[in-house]
Amino acid sequence: MKNNIQLEEAQNLLLDSITPVGKCLVALLEASGRVLSQAIKASTSIPPFSKSALDGYALIASDTRQAESSAPVQLRVIEETRAGFVAKEKVVSGTTIKVMTGAPIPCGANAFIKYEDVIRNGDLISIFRALKAQDNVIMMGDDIERGEVIAHKGSLVTPPLVALLAGLGISQVPVYAKAKIAIMSTGDELLDPSEELQPGKIYNSSLYGLMARCSEMGAQPLDLGIVPDEIEATTVRISRGLEKADIVVSTGGVSVGDYDVMKDAMVGAGAEIIFWKVAMKPGSPVVAAVKDKKLIIGLSGNPAAAMVTFDLIVIPLIKRLMGINNPLPDKIQGVFADNFLKASSQRRFLRAKLERKDGVDCLKLTGAQGNGVLMSMIGCNVLVDIPAGSGPVISGQSVSGHIVGNITDAFHKEPAFTQSVVSSI
Numbered sequence: 001m002k003n004n005i006q007l008e009e010a011q012n013l014l015l016d017s018i019t020p021v022g023k024c025l026v027a028l029l030e031a032s033g034r035v036l037s038q039a040i041k042a043s044t045s046i047p048p049f050s051k052s053a054l055d056g057y058a059l060i061a062s063d064t065r066q067a068e069s070s071a072p073v074q075l076r077v078i079e080e081t082r083a084g085f086v087a088k089e090k091v092v093s094g095t096t097i098k099v100m101t102g103a104p105i106p107c108g109a110n111a112f113i114k115y116e117d118v119i120r121n122g123d124l125i126s127i128f129r130a131l132k133a134q135d136n137v138i139m140m141g142d143d144i145e146r147g148e149v150i151a152h153k154g155s156l157v158t159p160p161l162v163a164l165l166a167g168l169g170i171s172q173v174p175v176y177a178k179a180k181i182a183i184m185s186t187g188d189e190l191l192d193p194s195e196e197l198q199p200g201k202i203y204n205s206s207l208y209g210l211m212a213r214c215s216e217m218g219a220q221p222l223d224l225g226i227v228p229d230e231i232e233a234t235t236v237r238i239s240r241g242l243e244k245a246d247i248v249v250s251t252g253g254v255s256v257g258d259y260d261v262m263k264d265a266m267v268g269a270g271a272e273i274i275f276w277k278v279a280m281k282p283g284s285p286v287v288a289a290v291k292d293k294k295l296i297i298g299l300s301g302n303p304a305a306a307m308v309t310f311d312l313i314v315i316p317l318i319k320r321l322m323g324i325n326n327p328l329p330d331k332i333q334g335v336f337a338d339n340f341l342k343a344s345s346q347r348r349f350l351r352a353k354l355e356r357k358d359g360v361d362c363l364k365l366t367g368a369q370g371n372g373v374l375m376s377m378i379g380c381n382v383l384v385d386i387p388a389g390s391g392p393v394i395s396g397q398s399v400s401g402h403i404v405g406n407i408t409d410a411f412h413k414e415p416a417f418t419q420s421v422v423s424s425i
């Protein structure tokens, strides 16, 4: 068992020991947010035929070579067609077919002219300028060529990709299966939020927060509930989790107290401890074990510490399980926009929010940084990484951080809506 290792070593040790879960085919809408388990090749072009970019007339460009404002060329209208229909007639020299936007190019034609640029009189149109072949034609394959790879294995299925897949007539999408993450919270003090609060007890916040995080990641959380601080009960619960899930995550019981039973329970369940303690604050007592190639990760009981370590250690594992090639959080460099005066002998992760001001990426603390303080997880999208042995961090100092949430808000100037305050009920 390794002890007190660096975060990067912990991340890599765990990432190296897992492979993506299975693959499956899902309906198009269900694929949104999932990861492709194979590359997608276009079996058809988009558009599948050349078509008109505007409402107008299909013609042969060379027929208009002599056209001038003072000497228009006249063409005879022989048919009308529109999107969804194929013209029956062929355009031959001296003729034209009226079209609506999106109509397939009629046989014989090679350009379109818009209504506003012609004068129609009976079945004749007058054209006052010369056109070139392909003018106003959206060519077949303009968007996607048949045979083109439109998305690679490991790509995230985003809404534009859903649209492209639909455009190619793909209704079932090959994706990685959802990772199943079983989560339990240990602690004799814990109550479910549905229960009445009792003296000395607290509500179990971590279980719900971590399960919600799993759902947000597109994984499937399995609720293993609250477990008392007893080795045997915890062992049984770990084993139950291992039967059903790809990873088992627990909170609490990882420190050195008399009731910190997690390591013993992991061993009791037949797992081998990989490491205990990571050189970071919060969340240092995290413990990881493996049984039959499945990981069990014991996070610290302090709610914010549990969430921070979940983001830095467990989420990359979930991403890898679901086929994402680069699962570690992206890094960002920014200007610290606060004062954090506490010197730190340990490497410390501060909950912060990215705000772009006058083109500068500022990292502003989201609130108090105590290991149990959950409020500052709200709005936190970056964990500022303060190296071990640092003195106070002051405003204006350059810092680096790990992106753990949605940072698009940072680029919006105004809030999208007026926020109303909701009191707890």
Ligand SMILES: Nc1nc2c(c(=O)[nH]1)N[C@H]1C(S)=C(S)[C@@H](COP(=O)(O)OP(=O)(O)OC[C@H]3O[C@@H](n4cnc5c(N)ncnc54)[C@H](O)[C@@H]3O)O[C@H]1N2
Pocket: 185, 186, 187, 189, 190, 202, 203, 204, 205, 206, 207, 251, 252, 253, 254, 255, 256, 257, 260, 283, 284, 285, 299, 300, 301, 302, 303, 305, 371, 372
């Ligand atoms: N002698 C030492 N004591 C402690 C050390 C140490 O190094 N030496 N480390 C401290 C640090 S740092 C942490 S973190 C904790 C880790 O302890 P545990 O993982 O065993 O966590 P617990 O003691 O079970 O809980 C800590 C704290 O969080 C509350 N808690 C626990 N679970 C939940 C939950 N699901 N929802 C909400 N709140 C929860 C719990 O009541 C405690 O207050 O050890 C320190 N001690």
Ligand code: MOO
Pocket: 280, 281, 282, 283, 284, 285, 300, 301, 302, 305, 306, 371, 372
């Ligand atoms: O390591 Mo504890 O999780 O710092 O709060």
